[in-house]
Structures are given as structure tokens and as C-alpha cells.
Amino acid sequence: MTKRKVANLLALAVLAYLSRAPMHPYELSKTLRAHGDDRSIKFTHGSVYMVFEQLAKAGLVAEQETTRDGQRPERTVYGITPAGRAELGDWLRDLVGTPRHEFPAFGSALSLISALHPDVVVDLLRQRLALLEEQRAAAAALVDSPAPHPLFLVEEVYRQGLLEAEIAFVHRFIEQITDPVSGWGPMWAGYHELNS
Amino acid sequence: MTKRKVANLLALAVLAYLSRAPMHPYELSKTLRAHGDDRSIKFTHGSVYMVFEQLAKAGLVAEQETTRDGQRPERTVYGITPAGRAELGDWLRDLVGTPRHEFPAFGSALSLISALHPDVVVDLLRQRLALLEEQRAAAAALVDSPAPHPLFLVEEVYRQGLLEAEIAFVHRFIEQITDPVSGWGPMWAGYHELNS
DNA sequence: TCTATCATGTAACCAGTTACATGATTTT
């Protein structure tokens, strides 16, 4: 996997949309939000412009025309280049075919969690559980809503699966701490006294 | 959740370790790797120095002494401040108690996957499955290895849960595409012809 | 007509990664 000229996943979305039709950055920004792509890709208004610039510099998109509508600012329309099309395909295949190590924040927190007292951890986990269950309900509503084709919601289904797994994990974790006979609580609390 | 002065999760780990004993950046870097924290937190040698600087600027750690060992470069030892201790606790509680929306790369790819032909998608998913199963085996080996206390592996257990969920999802997705009677393959392929 | 919001873009700042630098050990 040799380094991509533009690594940001927003760039992947830009290439994907431009492979359908040329657009100017603002329009793309709107389209992304309209399609709910902000659920799966992180971007802001400003970053869209940045990505266009980077893609242009890398030769993956090219300025196509500059139009003006009344006295509004000029709009620069970009189209995808053949190199851009190739990159789009290659990148997508890479992402789908090869899992990469990621760093979810909750995992990081777990690795340092012994710095908290077990009693507060249990409280926090219960709170998390409640919030996760809310998210689960929201995701379920989305997935069950009428859609053009379930393929367009497949990413939500994936999230749901992850959510479900996290909920199960938090449940088990709470039990491991609080189990009255073999729970980690006392040992953890003791260890906690020692330092702090 | 008012904005943190230093947002990088590496900073959280630094605070956690310094809450035990003062250290200099290089030593901390080594300690983190020795503890396998690089599985849950992304950092490089260089970023550790950066984070110390940021933390110092924010008043969460403070330079404590500057020592020199033979003709090696000077080492600057930092200690956590009371403000740092407070930030550590607050931040951890926030991370554990409140789930935040994240953007796994596979999810982003899924949201754009219709740009690929369904046949290659199935191939790629099968490849992914094989790699995921390897990771699962590796994670299982880790979790089953003898450890001081399972609490120190709780983060790996979490990862395992996510992995398991992803494997299940990929399985189902493959079936949805390839099912001979109601599979999405043909429709998807047709739609794909239209543009490109 | 005033205010709010939309449409479009630029610029400044900050954080993170990579590469570089250099003396000290250890290995061959």
C-alpha cells in the first residue's frame, strides 16, 4: 500500500461524486450533507475546499470552467481526471479488501482506566450503556426507514453491528467489576489507594 | 464538554503515566511501547515530544529538572501538576461515560462502495474476511496469554468484540450480494453499467 | 427595510508526521 498523494477520506468521497458529474466545491459540500455522508465521513465546509485543492495539485481532478451567477462569487467547477478515476478504484479496493488497525477513543480510555476508582467506573459504564442504547434505537429507526435500496444503508448496518458489540462488552465489563464473589472491584480499589 | 487544551489522546496517556512518576519524554516513549500501549494509542517518537510541549504550555505538566548522563543529550524531566491531575480524571471520565461518534475507514468505504462492481466487492470482502480471521486469532492469543491481571487486557477484549462483530457483518453482506434468489448482485451490476 | 441565512470562498492558526542530527553504546 504505497502512500496516497491525498490521504484524507473526504477526498475519496469527492472522487466518488465527481466520477458521476463535475461539480464545484460548495455544491459537493451540500450534496454530501444531503446524502447523509456526514455520518460516515468527517468534514467541514472548509476542508472540502482544501481537499479540492490537494486533489487538483495531485492531478486527480482538474479545473473545468469558472462560472459566475449574477453577482455571487465565482464558482470553479472541477471534473475528475483519468488518474483520479484510477485512484478512486484502487483506493476503494484497498479499503474494502484490507482491514487496517484503528484507534477508537474508548479503547484508549480502557487501556488507562485503572487510573479511575472502580466505583466511578461502574457508574460511568452504566451511563455509557444508556447512551449507547439511545444510539441503537436511532440507528434502528434509520435502517428500518424506507430507502431506495438497502445497499445505501449498508454502512448504517455496519455501525449497528459495532454498537451492539460495544453494548455487550460494556455489560460484561460491569459484571466483571461488580460480581459479588469474583469481582475485580476490591482488588482494583486497593491498588488504587496505593497511588494517588 | 468544553474543548480541551490538548485534545490528542496521547496526551491522556502521558498524564496517566506522569501521575505515577515524573519522566522525560524519551523514557515515556519507551515505557509506552513496552506496555503495548501502541496498540491502543497512536503515537510516534516525535509526537511524544510535541505533546509534552503542548501539555507544558497548558500548565498540565511542568519541567522539573534537567539532568545529563555522561555526554548524552540533556534530558528534561517533567512532572504532572495539580491541574494536570484534574484534567486526567475529568478527561477519562468523559471518555468512559460518553460515547462519541467516530469514523472507521471501513464505514466510509461502505458508504461509497456502489462505485465498485459487485463481483469485485465480493472478492474483496472474502479477502477481508480472511485477514480479519487472522487478526482474531492473534487477539485471542494475546488475551489468553498469562497476564498480571485481566484488567490490563480489557482493551483487547473490547477490540475482540468489535472484530467479531465486523466478521459477522462481512459474512452477512457477502450473502446479501450473492444470494441466488434475492441477491443484490444483478441489480447492482446493472446500475453500475449505467455510469462508468 | 432590517435581519437572518445562504452561497461561496480565503486566510490564519495549530497539530501531527517525517525527516534530520549527533554522540554513545553494542555487536560483528
Next chain:
DNA sequence: AAAATCATGTAACTGGTTACATGATAGA
């Protein structure tokens, strides 16, 4: 004694976020 690796740090580049700017509609 040469080569490799460790120990420690700095600097340059680059990417991403936030804030700012400004004319145009639309709503009150």
C-alpha cells in the same frame, strides 16, 4: 575498528480546523 542501533532531541513540512469575509436572497 566498522557497522549498527540506541538515546535524545529539533526542525520543517503538511494537512485540517476555525474563523473571517462578503454579496444575495428571503423572511419578518
